[in-house]
Amino acid sequence: MQKIFEKIDEKSLILFLLAVAFIVRLLGADSFSLWFDEALNFRIVSNPWNVLWISNYDPTPPLYYSILKVFISPNTSELTMRLPSIIFGTLTVFIFYKICRFFFTKIDSFLATILFSLSVHQVEYSQEARAYATQLFFAITALYYLLTILLKSPMSKMAYSLYGVFTLCALYTHNISVFYVVSYNMIFFIHVIKDREYKKIKPWMLTNSIVFALWLPWPLVTVLSGEGNTFNWLKHISFGQFILSSAKSIKVSADPDSVKPWDFIFIVAMVYGLWHCVRREQSNLLIVLFSLAFALLFCVWAVGFYKPIFMSRTIVGSTLIAYLLIACFLSGINKKLKIASFGVLSVFHLLAYSNFYLERYSENEQWKQAALKLKSMGASTVMLCSQSPSWVLSYYNNSAFDIFFYDNSVNGFYESERYLVDKIDKRRSSVGEVLYSNVFKRGDNLYFIDSHCSKETRMKFNDMFELMEIDMENYRRIKIFSAEIHKY
Structure with a gap:
């Protein structure tokens, strides 16, 4: 040899x-x-x-x-x-x-x-x-x-x-x-x-x-x-x-x-x-x-x-x-x-x-699957309540739908552009008709993702939207809901 x-x-x-x-x-x-x-x-x-x-x-x-x-x-x-x-x-x-x-x-x-x-x-x-x-x-x-x-x-x-x-x-x-x-x-x-x-x-x-x-x-x-x-x-x-x-x-x-x-x-x-x-x-x-x-x-x-x-x-x-x-x-x-x-x-x-x-299994596979699920359902707008920014969701979204993050400190939403790192769009909206007219549109195919939302925050979402859970048995720690805006 x-x-x-x-x-x-x-x-x-x-x-x-x-x-x-x-x-x-x-x-x-x-x-x-x-x-x-x-x-x-x-x-x-x-x-x-x-x-x-x-x-x-x-x-x-x-x-x-x-x-x-x-x-x-x-x-x-x-x-x-x-x-x-x-x-x-x-x-x-x-x-x-x-x-x-x-x-x-x-x-x-x-x-x-x-x-x-x-x-x-x-x-x-x-x-x-x-x-x-x-x-x-x-x-x-x-x-x-x-x-x-x-x-x-x-x-x-x-x-x-x-x-x-x-x-x-x-x-x-x-x-x-x-x-x-x-x-x-x-x-x-x-x-x-x-x-x-x-x-x-x-x-x-x-x-x-x-x-x-x-x-x-x-x-x-x-x-x-x-x-x-x-x-x-x-x-x-x-x-x-x-x-x-x-x-x-x-x-x-x-x-x-x-x-x-x-x-x-x-x-x-x-x-x-x-x-x-x-x-x-x-x-x-x-x-x-x-x-x-x-x-x-x-x-x-x-x-x-x-x-x-x-x-x-x-x-x-x-x-x-x-x-x-x-x-x-x-x-x-x-x-x-x-x-x-x-x-x-x-x-x-x-x-x-x-x-x-x-x-081998990616710790964020659930976010990939959630994005694919939302795209398959024709989501146009997604609200996200999470303890950390979901960059994985944004990557797999590929601009198919708009993502809005809930900010508990101002009781409103902000939009996160895909290619932005820390220069987040500062336009924030209050709850009520101003929120819906300035951020979401009537007739939007609207969805809500709950990932470790606090009980208090979840109650706020229930007050603002009619939520219906979608079967997400394969997505750990993530719940997806279809959402309809309550009429004021």
Whole structure:
């Protein structure tokens, strides 16, 4: 087997990896509805370019939104919205293979990368219209060029430049990239001190200074505008819970709340890989693993007491560490056992992927189904009473009907335009004939959606309208009513 791999051209192996990764990420990417944040992204990127880059309406940097904007149109499908993540998730597999080649043979790198491409965590984030797959691609590409600076000679000025470009792209894609930069500086300085390559410090400091200067406008805008979210509504976890959540994030299975037998086997393989790495004194790889784990896990947990939103973003970094350890495991066993172990791990990954594919369900599927139901009934106007804006409903509405949100603070309605994010139409109407003449028209095909309405608010609707519930047995937490205006 080893001899066969040595004869195969590396470009052919890479093309095979890319094909497998792309197909796995493409399958089923359009089989579930957008969830809350994906639909929000659609609304955000529908804004003009100057709003994306100048106005701070969201604490997430604007590069991913700008990439996504190229792909969308008013009739964009779920698959098209997720396509940037699919593409960058696929390219991440290629970069992972290139990183493995710094430390492992062609066969060990190839086998570990196949497993990495099948990771349900990587697939899940690559099938989500969010910034995380794109951020990971930029971040680990920066890591690749950092390793090029440290492990290849002679010193390449181009490697410094490319490291700077991809680091800056990562920082402008998601704020969690700051932790990656921390790990990269740890890797660099530990390596430089260990090998006494002090001549690399000057170009390194210059590169990072340029990156920092170009990135600085973003955090300044975020802080000075005062629009950043503290995310204090998220749960702060203890150190013990942090260890447990980190362990869950490196499992084969997708479900974070269950552990299957193959998860234990996968973790045992990683532990063996770490032991083999220490025993063989692979110091360069140990520096990478330690620095990534310290910055992406421990530092994220520590900072999580201020911004707990970061805690749920460590999983893609965790998988990077996990599969480097799996590559260590494969490199530490003999040829026959290597292929057998790879076969067993592949079966586990395929089983986990199959469960993920068959059982995946969007938390906002009910809003998609509600929109389709309303469109099938020819709704022209829909009133919505909900605890949060239904961006998913707006996305699937596709301008088939007008949506009015009830505002309890003024006892009236306001209209939410589909492409508006936070510049909501301020025209508000009072209850009574003014409401009906200015907002709703006599003869409108009028419907009301109740999603967690308070008892008091529901009574107000009963006073204003004659409501008749429509059978919604398949729509969780949502009730749809036909509505007729009481005559005054």
